[in-house]
Amino acid sequence: xxESEQRNPVKRGPTILVGLALLFSIAxxxxxxxxxxxxxxxxGVVPTPRIEPARGGTCPESPAFMRRNHMDxxxxxxxxxxxxxxxxxxxSLKECISCHASQATNSVAANxxxxxxxxxxxxxxxxxCFECHATQPQVKP
Amino acid sequence: xxxxxxxIMTAPMRxxxxxxxxxxxxxxxxxxxxxxxxxxxAYMEHHGHIVTGMNNQIVWGLPHVFAVFLVVAAxxxxxxxxxxxxxxxxxxxxxxxxxxxxxxxxxxxxxxVLLLDLGRPDRLIIAMTHFNxxxxxxxxxxxxxxxxxxxxxxxxxxxEVGMGRYTPMAGMAAFLWRMALTTGTGSIFGFLVARQAYxxxxxxxxxVALSLSYGMxxxxxxxxxxxNADSRAIDDGLLSRMARLQVIFIAAALYFVLVYHLxxxxxxxxxxxxxxxxxxxxxxxxxxxxxxxxxxxxxxxLMLGTKDVGGRRSRLKWxxxxxxxxxxxxxxxxxxxxxxxxxxxxxxxQITSSFSDGVINLYSPxxxxxxxxxGGLSVTGLIIALTLKLLPVLPARLDEHAFRDTSLKRPxxxx
Amino acid sequence: MTANRSxxxxxPAHERKGRRGFLGIAAAGVAGILLAPGVRLIEIAQxxxxxxxxxxxxxxxxxxxxxxxxxxxxxxxxxxxxxxxLTGGQSATDSQWIRKIEIKEVRTGKTQSLPVMCQHCAxxxxxxxxxxxxxxxxxxxxxxxxxxxxxxxxxxxxxCPYKARSFVxxxxxxxxxxxxxxxxxxxxxxxxxxxxxxGEMPACxxxxxxxxxxxxxxxxxNDPKSDIAKRVAQYxxxxxREDLNLNxxxxxxxx
Numbered sequence: 001x002x003e004s005e006q007r008n009p010v011k012r013g014p015t016i017l018v019g020l021a022l023l024f025s026i027a028x029x030x031x032x033x034x035x036x037x038x039x040x041x042x043x044g045v046v047p048t049p050r051i052e053p054a055r056g057g058t059c060p061e062s063p064a065f066m067r068r069n070h071m072d073x074x075x076x077x078x079x080x081x082x083x084x085x086x087x088x089x090x091x092s093l094k095e096c097i098s099c100h101a102s103q104a105t106n107s108v109a110a111n112x113x114x115x116x117x118x119x120x121x122x123x124x125x126x127x128x129c130f131e132c133h134a135t136q137p138q139v140k141p
Numbered sequence: 142x143x144x145x146x147x148x149i150m151t152a153p154m155r156x157x158x159x160x161x162x163x164x165x166x167x168x169x170x171x172x173x174x175x176x177x178x179x180x181x182x183a184y185m186e187h188h189g190h191i192v193t194g195m196n197n198q199i200v201w202g203l204p205h206v207f208a209v210f211l212v213v214a215a216x217x218x219x220x221x222x223x224x225x226x227x228x229x230x231x232x233x234x235x236x237x238x239x240x241x242x243x244x245x246x247x248x249x250x251x252x253x254v255l256l257l258d259l260g261r262p263d264r265l266i267i268a269m270t271h272f273n274x275x276x277x278x279x280x281x282x283x284x285x286x287x288x289x290x291x292x293x294x295x296x297x298x299x300x301e302v303g304m305g306r307y308t309p310m311a312g313m314a315a316f317l318w319r320m321a322l323t324t325g326t327g328s329i330f331g332f333l334v335a336r337q338a339y340x341x342x343x344x345x346x347x348x349v350a351l352s353l354s355y356g357m358x359x360x361x362x363x364x365x366x367x368x369n370a371d372s373r374a375i376d377d378g379l380l381s382r383m384a385r386l387q388v389i390f391i392a393a394a395l396y397f398v399l400v401y402h403l404x405x406x407x408x409x410x411x412x413x414x415x416x417x418x419x420x421x422x423x424x425x426x427x428x429x430x431x432x433x434x435x436x437x438x439x440x441x442x443l444m445l446g447t448k449d450v451g452g453r454r455s456r457l458k459w460x461x462x463x464x465x466x467x468x469x470x471x472x473x474x475x476x477x478x479x480x481x482x483x484x485x486x487x488x489x490x491q492i493t494s495s496f497s498d499g500v501i502n503l504y505s506p507x508x509x510x511x512x513x514x515x516g517g518l519s520v521t522g523l524i525i526a527l528t529l530k531l532l533p534v535l536p537a538r539l540d541e542h543a544f545r546d547t548s549l550k551r552p553x554x555x556x
Numbered sequence: 557m558t559a560n561r562s563x564x565x566x567x568p569a570h571e572r573k574g575r576r577g578f579l580g581i582a583a584a585g586v587a588g589i590l591l592a593p594g595v596r597l598i599e600i601a602q603x604x605x606x607x608x609x610x611x612x613x614x615x616x617x618x619x620x621x622x623x624x625x626x627x628x629x630x631x632x633x634x635x636x637x638x639x640x641x642l643t644g645g646q647s648a649t650d651s652q653w654i655r656k657i658e659i660k661e662v663r664t665g666k667t668q669s670l671p672v673m674c675q676h677c678a679x680x681x682x683x684x685x686x687x688x689x690x691x692x693x694x695x696x697x698x699x700x701x702x703x704x705x706x707x708x709x710x711x712x713x714x715x716c717p718y719k720a721r722s723f724v725x726x727x728x729x730x731x732x733x734x735x736x737x738x739x740x741x742x743x744x745x746x747x748x749x750x751x752x753x754x755g756e757m758p759a760c761x762x763x764x765x766x767x768x769x770x771x772x773x774x775x776x777x778n779d780p781k782s783d784i785a786k787r788v789a790q791y792x793x794x795x796x797r798e799d800l801n802l803n804x805x806x807x808x809x810x811x
Binding site for chain 3: 188189190191195196197198200201259260261262264265267268271272273275276277278279281282329332333334335336480484486487489490491492493494495496497498499503
């Protein structure tokens with residue numbers, strides 16, 4: 001046995017890494033197991049954000065697709081709308097907001113339970129859009 | 142065996158070893174100022190530019206004065222190195238590394254101030270990936286970053302063993318690039334057709350001349366102060382020569398200023414602006430005549446014009462400081478004075494509006510702007526202080542024996 | 557394909573090819589990264605206008621009759637503020653997309669009044685100087701700021717001969733959904749592009765018309781049948797700072 005240990009010594013670096021990874025994943029499951037703060041649903045080990053339901057109507061794409069791709073859709077559509085002047089696109093930010101604005105605050109980003117902010121707060125990705133864009137639906141005159 | 146340039150460069154270079162207390166005191170002071178600068182940036186970013194003195198009439202304020210001065214001085218600080226590598230003054234080669242280091246430090250300090258004054262500094266990546274090549278600003282982004290790369294390469298050829306044979310090539314590239322860079326900086330203003338103060342092809346050569354003057358002043362000041370700190374003797378003859386160059390550079394800058402104003406005075410349409418700047422402009426007139434002309438140009442020329450000025454270190458330091466002060470004054474008058482004078486939409490008419498049309502625009506710099514500008518200066522100072530202490534940038538010997546022309550002699554300390 | 561010979565030969569060759577191949581791919585990758593921005597620029601430039609985009613055959617313009625414009629009237633300004641969500645404040649840091657200028661000729665004493673906004677030049681200095689290309693001219697002549705890529709350098713504000721642009725100096729909330737505006741970016745008159753694209757006229761034009769002055773006429777300068785094209789062909793009109801030869805879309809009569 002001593003020989004095989006000499007030929008394949010346990011490498012220190014990778015062992016530490018694996019150990020840390022295990023420790024971290026165990027540790028991060030503890031908050032999930034403990035009582036819910038109210039913000040996150042718990043499904044299994046990893047908590048997920050609670051997203052307010054939309055007001056109605058149909059989203060152009062499925063939630064899974066949107067979750068992955070909404071940033072690309074918005075980014076390409078913004079150039080079409082602004083630089084080309086083509087307003088026919090179906091991924092209009094204004095349309096998103098008109099459906100997804102919270103019933104309570106009438107906004108998609110007023111607090112961290114509103115539609116956009118809920119996921120973005122969860123993922124800790126700052127939203128830049130609403131520096132300029134309105135967070136509330138258009139008031140029909 | 143003839144001493145080739147690479148052999149001359151083997152004159153031993155040595156780190157600065159200043160008195161510890163004053164050195165760390167200086168570092169501490171610079172670091173504190175830089176921290177205040179960072180704080181000012183955070184404050185400005187959070188609240189918006191409303192906390193500054195800038196507004197819709199004076200859109201570029203004190204931070205730009207600092208930034209443009211630093212960038213212009215940066216390109217000129219490389220002058221000593223260019224003289225050594227490109228113009229054949231090989232006896233100046235030992236000073237070339239200091240010249241390169243100063244150039245980098247000044248440029249980085251200036252760029253930091255410029256970038257942090259943007260309305261959206263978080264969009265730096267966008268600035269580096271979206272380019273409108275008709276804009277001289279876009280070209281300047283390449284010119285500034287390319288300059289950093291070239292000067293680093295140039296310094297490396299000087300300081301790395303065996304790379305000295307590439308120094309002339311690197312030096313030429315850096316020289317040509319810096320001419321383009323300063324032309325680009327001047328053209329930022331020269332390409333503005335709208336404003337009375339700027340629509341002149343003279344802006345580019347004026348800035349080249351200014352760079353020579355400011356860069357030499359900074360170089361002289363840093364050289365004398367750092368050698369004093371380490372008790373390294375400097376050859377008086379060398380300093381006299383540099384002082385003479387400084388006088389020539391100030392004169393060149395004055396020449397362009399003179400031609401600029403004379404031409405403007407010839408154009409009736411520019412009379413209003415000239416009257417404003419030279420007579421009526423209040424603070425701008427004062428800063429122009431007293432700051433830029435008297436203290437920044439005439440007085441240093443008189444101080445440096447005496448014979449054997451190389452031995453009079455105090456006079457050299459004060460003259461350099463005055464040139465630098467005059468440089469800030471000139472940038473203030475150019476950048477802010479140029480915006481203070483209103484746009485002429487209806488020549489021959491008086492106009493009023495809710496948007497400050499037809500009136501001299503008012504500006505007073507706010508504390509965050511001062512802190513940002515000074516913060517950039519202190520970053521420059523920190524880079525210089527740290528580099529001089531940690532790297533062998535200055536020659537061990539700067540006295541008269543070290544600078545005799547050795548092109549036909551064996552170098553004495555060739556190790 | 558005898559196993560022994562090929563495996564004997566290709567073992568070292570495979571390694572060589574592997575290293576070379578890697579270097580080749582790496583070089584291609586670096587070249588690609590360097591060239592990619594250029595390719596994207598070309599693709600934007602060459603992308604033909606899809607149907608539904610701004611029509612390059614159209615040149616939107618305005619004709620302002622100064623004689624119909626009365627001193628002290630600010631209907632156009634108020635309408636612009638309401639439409640675009642501007643505060644209407646007049647402090648040095650407040651945005652003003654349009655303002656009334658009262659003119660008095662020094663020699664003769666003649667006074668008049670007219671509104672000045674972004675002139676939507678055909679050769680805009682602001683577009684030339686913008687480092688990121690955020691200031692741009694749409695195919696139909698409307699000059700806009702793309703606030704997605706505006707870095708807030710304010711160079712366009714330095715370059716504009718008409719002082720048409722404003723900088724947003726503080727955080728904003730409650731923007732109009734059709735008119736995004738935000739801190740740290742530059743903005744100016746959009747010729748109400750959100751209305752024009754729906755076939756409506758800019759708010760200032762509508763307000764002036766509704767109030768009965770009709771000092772501002774809006775239309776397609778390229779369409780010989782439009783009112784504005786007919787008027788500029790028939791009556792003298794000029795541009796502000798004509799000497800700069802910027803070919804502005806906003807023209808003035810009566811001064």
